[in-house]
Amino acid sequence: MPLTSRRLRAALLATASATLVAATLPAPGPLGIGDRLFPHLGNPGYDVLSYDIALTYHGGNTEPLDAVTTIDARTTAPLEHLNLDFARGTVSSVEVDGSSAGFATEGEDLIIRPPARLPAHVPVRITVRHTSDPTGDTGSGGWVPTADGLAMANQTDAAHRVFPANDHPSDKAYFTFHVTAPEKFTVVAGGLPAGKRRHAGATTWTYRTAHPMATELAQVSIGRSAVLRRTGPHGLPVRDVVPVADRDELEPWLRRTPDQLAWMERQVGPYPFETYGLLVADTETGFELETQTLSLFERSLFTEAGYPAWYVESIMVHELAHQWFGNSVSPRTWSDLWLNEGHATWYEARYAEEHARKPLERRMREAYARSDAWRAAGGPPARPDVPSPDHKISLFRPVVYDGSALVLYALRQEIGAEAFDRLERTWVRAHRDGSATTDRFTALASRVAGRDLTAFLDGWLYGRTTPPMPGHPEWRSAAPRSAEPEPRGPVRAPKPA
Incomplete structure (x- = not known):
């Protein structure tokens, strides 16, 4: 039908609008959401709702795992193409909503071109068939080889070295893991068991999370493991995963977890997840890690001479505290890391004070x-210096541990213990299963205290020098002489004397 003048104007307007939208879309290539510390992490234009990850382990740590990752998401903008973070694997095919899609890899991005343009605010399912390579620089995170299998250590930017993802803690999602391994191996993952199927000399284990999770907190353990079960507060299922040969030696440590859970609940309220436990791995990472519902620990922390009992327990509490601070309430950006590590260090120190007479004030x-x-050496707590590109773990400097716990101590000195405890409980309740920013913490602290604490906290969080300590005007901070040595990893401090 010939276009009338009205139809012609409408068609020209629609064409111009489409051209304008297309002009604003990023060109195909590596993207990121602009995180100050990790600018290439995350991807704009969609929100992940769930991951379904199927992995097949063939029994050796040098052979890539076969994998299928299915992502259910919702677009937040019109997309001609979409990006996933992915490295250290080979992609064989991609489907979008069941139809074959074009794809390319560039840098650490998987760039997908759907068969048709995706409008905003619609559901989309992305299925990627790929391998997951456990070899490479294990110091950069992702798969960690153990004496009898594999585990994951994905903090901060390493989940996409295991599976395709929107690899940023601001985009949390539900996870289902299906892991197939030879029958001699035991598989445990974050969340609760959701089925086990034996077939042709192998077993497929399924686990599912009941709460959304950041990609960096995903955990899958494959090994010749014993799974030890006990009960925590209010009937909480507690399961520990340990090398079979070490179950008796580790049991005196593991049985302390229910009391530690009860202690943390007295501080900040109910445990936020469906289960908890320790994954004790025979590996050397130099750190422990708060993977959601199943914290990763090096075997040597419990078996090596030189670690006093109070110190080991305080590290256990550090990782446990992260389940509230960092896992249930995740950082909106990586500059908000102090909210994770400062709080975990705070409760670690509080526990040592109450149980081992290690004074918090000292x-x-x-x-x-x-x-x-x-x-x-590392920047202020809420504006840490950018980590070195070849050593991302260098983000985990002393300023985000005791330096950030010091901020919380100053805040409690300023507003009083009662208001501080109310703030902590309100924070984890208000932001449960979400992510939050430093600005929100400041706003909530001001509301709980009944006065504006912005200027007070700005000095502590963003100042290049340390403000005076409320109640302790005699305290002095020594002028910096040289860069402080950095810790070996996210959690483990040097051995105490």
Whole structure:
């Protein structure tokens, strides 16, 4: 039918609008959501709702795992193409909503071109068939080889070295894992068991999370493991995963978890997830890690001479505290990391004070004395310096541990213990299963205290030098002389004397 003048104008307007939208779309290539510390992590234009990850382990740590990752998401903008973070694997095919899609890899991005343009605010299912390579630089995270299998250590930017993902903690989602391994292996993953099927000399294990999870907190353990079960507060199922040969030696440590859970609940309220436990791996990472519902620990922490019992327990509580601070309430950006590590260090120190007579005030005074040096070496707590590209773990500097716990100590000194405890409980309740920012913490602290704490907290969080400590005007921070040595990894501090 010939176009009338009205139809012609409408058609020209529609064409111009489409051209304008297309002009605003990013060109195909690596993307990111602009995180200050990890600018290439995450991808714009969609929100992941769930991951379904199927992995087949063939029994050796040098052979890639076969994998299928299915992502259910919802678009937040019109998309001609969409990106996933992915590296250390080979992609064989991609489907979008059941139809074959074009794809390319560039840098650490998998760039997908759907068969048709995706409008905003619609559901989309992405299925990627790929391999997951456990070899390479294990110090950069992802799969971690153990003496009898594999585990994951994905913090901060390494989940996409295992599976395609929107690899940023601001986009949390539900996870289902289906892991097939030879019958001699035991598989455990984050969440609760959801089935087990034996077939042709192998077993497929299924686990499912009941709460959304950041990609960096995913955990899958494959090994010749014993799974030890006990009950925590209010009937909470607690399961620990340990090398079979070590179950008796580790049991005295593992049986302490229910009491530690009860202690944390007295501090901040109910445990936020469906299960908890320790994954004790025979590997050397240099750190422990708060993977959701199943924290990763090196075997040597419990078996090596030189770690006092109070210290081991305080590290156990550190990882447990992360289940509230960092896991249930995740950082919106990686600059908000102090909210994770500062709080975990705070409760670690509080536990040591109550159970081992290690005074919190003395630890905070020592931290105050070193705080200016820490800030000079690594930036202030809420604006840490960018980690080196070849050593991303260097983000985990002393300023985000004791330097950030010191911020919480100053805040409690300023508003009082009662208001501080109310703030902590309200924070984890208000932001449960979500992500939150430093600004939101400041706003909530101000509301709980009944006065504006912005200027007070800005100095503590963003200042290049340490403000005076409320209640302790005599405390002094030594002028920085040289860069402080960095810890070996996200959690493990040097051995105490």
